[in-house]
Amino acid sequence: MAGITIKEVRTNSDYRKMFNLPGKLYKDDPCYIEPLRIELKKQFNRKKNPFYKHGDTRSFLAYKNGEIVGSITGVHNYLYNEYHNEKTAFFMSFESIDDQAVASALLKAAEDWARKQGLNKIIGPMPMSTENLSPGLLIKGFEYPPFFLMAHALPYYRKFIENEGYEKEMDVLAFRMPIQQEMDPRITRLAEQVAKTRNIKIRFFDPKNFWRDVKILIDIYVEAWKDNWGFVPPTEEEFGDIVKSLKKIYIRELVQIAEIDGKPAGWAITLPNLNEALAHMNGRLFPFGLFKLLYWSRKITGLRLWGLGIKPEYRKRGVDITLYYHTLVEGQKLGCTNGEISWVLETNTPIINATRLFKGEEYKRYRIYGKSL
Numbered sequence: 545m546a547g548i549t550i551k552e553v554r555t556n557s558d559y560r561k562m563f564n565l566p567g568k569l570y571k572d573d574p575c576y577i578e579p580l581r582i583e584l585k586k587q588f589n590r591k592k593n594p595f596y597k598h599g600d601t602r603s604f605l606a607y608k609n610g611e612i613v614g615s616i617t618g619v620h621n622y623l624y625n626e627y628h629n630e631k632t633a634f635f636m637s638f639e640s641i642d643d644q645a646v647a648s649a650l651l652k653a654a655e656d657w658a659r660k661q662g663l664n665k666i667i668g669p670m671p672m673s674t675e676n677l678s679p680g681l682l683i684k685g686f687e688y689p690p691f692f693l694m695a696h697a698l699p700y701y702r703k704f705i706e707n708e709g710y711e712k713e714m715d716v717l718a719f720r721m722p723i724q725q726e727m728d729p730r731i732t733r734l735a736e737q738v739a740k741t742r743n744i745k746i747r748f749f750d751p752k753n754f755w756r757d758v759k760i761l762i763d764i765y766v767e768a769w770k771d772n773w774g775f776v777p778p779t780e781e782e783f784g785d786i787v788k789s790l791k792k793i794y795i796r797e798l799v800q801i802a803e804i805d806g807k808p809a810g811w812a813i814t815l816p817n818l819n820e821a822l823a824h825m826n827g828r829l830f831p832f833g834l835f836k837l838l839y840w841s842r843k844i845t846g847l848r849l850w851g852l853g854i855k856p857e858y859r860k861r862g863v864d865i866t867l868y869y870h871t872l873v874e875g876q877k878l879g880c881t882n883g884e885i886s887w888v889l890e891t892n893t894p895i896i897n898a899t900r901l902f903k904g905e906e907y908k909r910y911r912i913y914g915k916s917l
Contacts, residue, residue: 548645550653553603553615559588562605562615566639567827569698575689576696577819578827587672594781595672598623600661603637604653606646614640614647618654619672620661624776633658633917635668638681640704647704659917667713667914669695670774673782678887679774680716680910681705688907691848691884692818694718695910702911710913714773718886718908719899723847723875731901735869738862742804746870749799758787760801760808768810768853773889774912793818797874798847802854802863810854812867814875817846817884847875849885852895864898872902 553562563584570576588603590596599621606614619634635654640647658666671677682697690696738744749757762783769775778786790813798814821840825833849871854863875883885899887910 548649549607577823581827602657614650616650616654618657631663633663633666634670680912683911685908710915713912713914715890716887716910719904720907721883721904723880723883744866745803767855809858810863812852813850815850816844820844845881847880847883
């Protein structure tokens with residue numbers, strides 16, 4: 545394509561250029577929140593990110609008239625393909641100026657790389673690990689800043705991807721929910737009655753038995769998500785990496801484990817919306833970002849329900865309602881005001897219905913696209 549050159553990202557300097565690009569593209573977008581640069585570096589560090597023990601990536605930059613105007617990363621997750629018996633690639637880190645030719649050249653670069661890997665389909669945007677960042681391209685809710693670990697995008701990306709023959713694979717949803725709401729007394733009675741009649745007990749994560757409870761969370765996670773669209777069971781090292789990250793920010797009362805007859809049945813993990821602090825840091829911890837992080841973290845008023853899982857044998861017993869209820873109660877005690885429940889597959893009707901019981905309103909939608917190669 546005339547005037548457009550695609551170059552593979554190879555050096556630390558190339559990665560810096562890729563990390564700097566979104567800040568330029570979103571400079572007039574008040575909702576954009578730059579991720580921590582230290583986390584971006586770790587994500588693409590082949591020695592520090594356990595993903596690279598069972599996967600590979602290749603990143604590309606687009607240049608036009610000598611200026612960087614776009615980026616994309618192709619992802620080959622060996623475990624995903626083994627688990628689903630597929631030959632599928634992902635793409636992520638898709639950013640572009642408002643120019644179809646640039647976007648087309650970037651997508652073609654990722655597709656060509658995927659073909660060389662022997663893969664016959666590509667879907668995206670999909671991160672290396674869906675535990676760390678939301679999948680999908682934002683197609684609704686551009687006027688709202690993202691909650692922690694959720695993605696943002698420019699509105700014109702959708703037409704660029706669809707113009708290249710990509711079609712919808714799945715939508716994932718985000719619901720906003722007022723935390724300081726006056727709950728319908730019927731909901732309170734329902735939650736209390738369900739817990740009593742079905743012997744559901746909710747307990748908080750126990751830091752004194754940290755690894756015991758982590759194992760419970762892992763076991764429930766694998767059982768609860770194993771049949772979900774796009775699920776890949778994380779390796780022990782990957783989950784350990786996630787735990788180390790969450791350990792720094794979790795709130796004990798908001799990591800809740802549901803038990804039925806004394807046996808673990810489900811859990812809900814709700815995280816403080818760290819993006820409220822990151823919005824003041826321009827992606828950097830040093831030299832003064834750490835102080836900003838500590839200062840603004842004390843002023844966070846938002847919570848994000850990061851995950852909720854119930855073992856198959858304990859579904860349709862009211863465990864979801866009970867976890868929602870107790871999470872909301874604890875959030876109110878903490879003085880938080882606004883919440884988000886995300887990400888939720890559009891096909892997950894039970895969770896969507898439970899969310900709406902607590903005044904949850906869909907306000908963002910993300911689309912995962914696919915294309916045969």
